Structure formats: structure tokens, C-alpha cells
Amino acid sequence: MRKTRLVDSPYLFALIFLSFYAFLPLYVAFSASLKSRADLFTNPLGLPRQLELASYAKAFQIAHLGRAFVNSGILAIGTVVGILFVAIPAAYALAKIGFRGRSFIISYCFFCTTIPTQLFIIPLYFLFARLGLTNSLYGLILAYVALFSPFSILLMRSYFVNIPQELLEAALIDGATATQAFWRVIFPVARPGVITTMVIVAMWSWNNFLLPLTFVNQENLMPVTVRLGMLMGQWSAAWELIMASSILGALPVIILFALLHRRFIAGLAGTGLK
Numbered sequence: 001m002r003k004t005r006l007v008d009s010p011y012l013f014a015l016i017f018l019s020f021y022a023f024l025p026l027y028v029a030f031s032a033s034l035k036s037r038a039d040l041f042t043n044p045l046g047l048p049r050q051l052e053l054a055s056y057a058k059a060f061q062i063a064h065l066g067r068a069f070v071n072s073g074i075l076a077i078g079t080v081v082g083i084l085f086v087a088i089p090a091a092y093a094l095a096k097i098g099f100r101g102r103s104f105i106i107s108y109c110f111f112c113t114t115i116p117t118q119l120f121i122i123p124l125y126f127l128f129a130r131l132g133l134t135n136s137l138y139g140l141i142l143a144y145v146a147l148f149s150p151f152s153i154l155l156m157r158s159y160f161v162n163i164p165q166e167l168l169e170a171a172l173i174d175g176a177t178a179t180q181a182f183w184r185v186i187f188p189v190a191r192p193g194v195i196t197t198m199v200i201v202a203m204w205s206w207n208n209f210l211l212p213l214t215f216v217n218q219e220n221l222m223p224v225t226v227r228l229g230m231l232m233g234q235w236s237a238a239w240e241l242i243m244a245s246s247i248l249g250a251l252p253v254i255i256l257f258a259l260l261h262r263r264f265i266a267g268l269a270g271t272g273l274k
Contacts, residue, residue, distance in 0.1 A: 028044075028045065029243045029246060029247060030243070030247060031045075031046075031047060031048060032044070032239055032240055032243040033055055033056070033240060033243040033244035033246075033247055034048045034051050034052055034053070034055075035048045035049075035052055035240055036050070036052045036240065037238065037239075037240055039052075040239060040240050052240070055240045055241050055243070055244035056244045056248065058241055058244070059241060059244045059245040059248055060248075062231070062241065063227045063228065063230070063231055063241075063245050064219070064227060065224065065227060065245060065248060065249070067220060068222060068223055068224045068226075068227040068249075069224060069252070071137060071221055071222060071223045071224075072205075072206050072223040072224045072225070072249075072252075073252070074137050074141075075137060075140055075141060075144065075205050075206070075208075075212075075223055076202045076205040076206045077202075078137070078138070078141040078144075079141050079144040079145055079148065079201055079202070079205040080198050080201050080202050080205070082141060082142075082144075082145035083145055083148055083149060083152050083197065083198075083201050084194070084198070086145060086149050086152075086153075087149055087152035087153045087156050087197065088156060088187075088194070090149075090153045091152075091153045091154075091155075091156035091157040091159075091160055092156075092157075092160050092182065092186070094106055094153065094157050094160075095157045095160035095161045095163075096160060096163075096165070096168065096186075106154070106157075108150075109150040109151075109153050109154050110150075110154065112150035113150050113151050113154070117147065117210055117211065118210070121210065121211070121214055124143065125214055125215065128143070128215060133215075134215050134216070134217075135215070135216055135217055135218050135221060136215075136216075136221075137216075137221060139215060140211060140212055140215055140216065143211055143215070144204075144205050144208070144211070147211075148201050148204060148205075151200075152197050152200075152201060155193065155196065155197050155200075156190070156193050156194060156197055158193070159189075159190040159192070159193030159194075160186065160190055160193075163186055163189050163190060167185050167186065167189070168181055168182075168185065168186060170185075171184065171185045195260060199256065199257065199260055202253075202256060203253050203256070203257075206223075206224070206225075206252065206253055207225060207253070208223075208225065209225040209226065209229065212225065212226050213225075213226050213229065224249040225249070227245070227249075228242065228245050228246055228249055231245060
């Protein structure tokens with residue numbers, strides 16, 4: 001086993017400090033969710049004197065998290081499916097097919113990733129209102145797909161670019177059609193990049209707050225993020241309930257990342273080549 005050298009000590013202490021800095025808010029949130037309101041205000045940073053699990057049960061009753069989970073799940077799954085239909089063929093075309101205007105499209109995707117959502121949310125709302133897409137999960141999915149497509153196309157294109165052209169040419173020479181060559185040769189090699197894109201898009205869709213807050217007014221259509229925002233009162237807040245609801249709202253994303261973290265990290269670090 002490699003021993004820690006003295007020269008590595010500053011880096012070790014820096015990593016320990018950053019880890020403590022990252023996990024402190026999680027500890028505060030989880031600890032607060034297990035306290036009574038009196039215990040929370042008298043002992044905000046300490047461990048719970050007595051475990052209180054009632055806040056988790058109240059979260060489903062008061063915040064209506066059950067329906068909110070379903071709405072957020074529909075948004076996340078629908079957005080991921082829409083992104084895959086749009087981004088995979090677009091990324092493949094921009095990576096492997098030479099045509100006029102390809103550089104312009106790539107530059108345009110880069111430009112779209114720099115535009116803040118607040119800049120176009122008002123005209124987008126008026127457009128969706130005229131089309132009857134407000135107060136609709138399908139309208140939100142359409143907005144999410146349009147919002148996340150540029151980044152997804154660029155990310156997946158980076159994997160398709162690094163796949164040798166010889167693989168595609170060999171499949172075509174062996175008699176495969178262009179579609180068969182893509183699904184049987186190119187796509188399996190680029191699978192880590194596709195999984196990485198799916199995880200990122202799912203997390204963004206689940207955590208988005210501004211768009212559903214603007215486009216959805218009906219309570220039965222609100223996702224988890226909007227429901228959590230509604231728990232904050234004008235003059236007071238039930239922090240133990242808010243923290244419990246926040247932890248429950250984050251669980252699906254944590255589970256998704258726990259199941260796919262190996263492929264996610266491999267997709268971020270690798271080029272898709274074995």
C-alpha cells in the first residue's frame with residue numbers, strides 16, 4: 001500500500017476540508033429533519049436529542065409529495081426520451097457526416113448553452129399560452145427538450161467524434177446498412193456518453209424550478225421543486241418539514257446516481273473507446 005508522503009499532506013488536508021464543506025449542508029438538513037421544532041431552534045447544529053420521524057410522514061400529507069413525485073418522474077422520463085430522439089441523430093450527423101453549415105450549427109449550439117433561462121422565459125410563456133401549452137406537463141417536456149438539447153448534442157458529439165471512422169467503414173463494407181452500422185457498431189461504443197447525458201438531463205429536469213413555477217399553476221401538476229417552494233410561508237417556515245421534504249425530493253436523484261455512477265464517471269472521464 002502506498003504511504004502518504006509529507007508532500008501530499010497539504011492536498012490531503014485540502015480534500016478533507018472540501019469534503020467537510022460539501023457534507024455540512026447535508027448533515028444540517030438531515031439532522032434538522034429528525035428534530036422537533038423546539039429542538040431545532042434550541043440546538044440547530046447539534047445531533048437530535050430525540051428522533052422525530054413525523055416530518056417525513058407530514059411531507060406527503062402537507063406538501064402532497066406523492067403526486068409531485070409522479071409529475072417530476074413524468075417530466076424527467078419524458079425529457080430524457082425526447083433528448084435521446086433529438087440529440088443522438090443530431091450529434092451523430094455533426095460528428096460523422098460532412099455537410100455545409102455544420103460548423104455554424106455547432107457554434108449555434110455552443111451559443112445556446114450560454115443563454116440564461118431568464119432571458120427568454122417571458123416570450124416563451126406568451127408563446128406557450130397562445131399554443132395552449134401552459135398548465136401542461138407535455139408543454140414543460142417540450143420546453144425542457146428545447147432547453148437541454150444544445151448541451152446534450154455537444155456532449156454526445158464529443159463521443160461520436162472520437163470513434164474511429166474505420167469502424168463505420170468496416171461495418172459498411174461487411175454489408176451493413178447505415179442504420180445497422182450505427183446501432184450495432186457506433187452506438188455500443190458511445191454508450192457511456194449516452195448514459196452520461198441521460199443522467200445529467202434527468203437531474204436537470206428533476207431539479208428545475210423556474211420553468212414549472214412559471215408555466216404550471218394547477219396544484220395537481222406541480223413537480224417536487226415547486227411543492228417544496230410552497231412550503232415556505234411569508235412570515236414563518238416549518239424548517240423541519242422543509243428539510244424532510246427536501247431529502248425525500250432528492251432521493252430519486254441520489255438513487256439514480258448510485259445505480260449509474262460507474263458509467264457516469266466513465267462517461268465523463270473517457271472517450272467512449274475500449
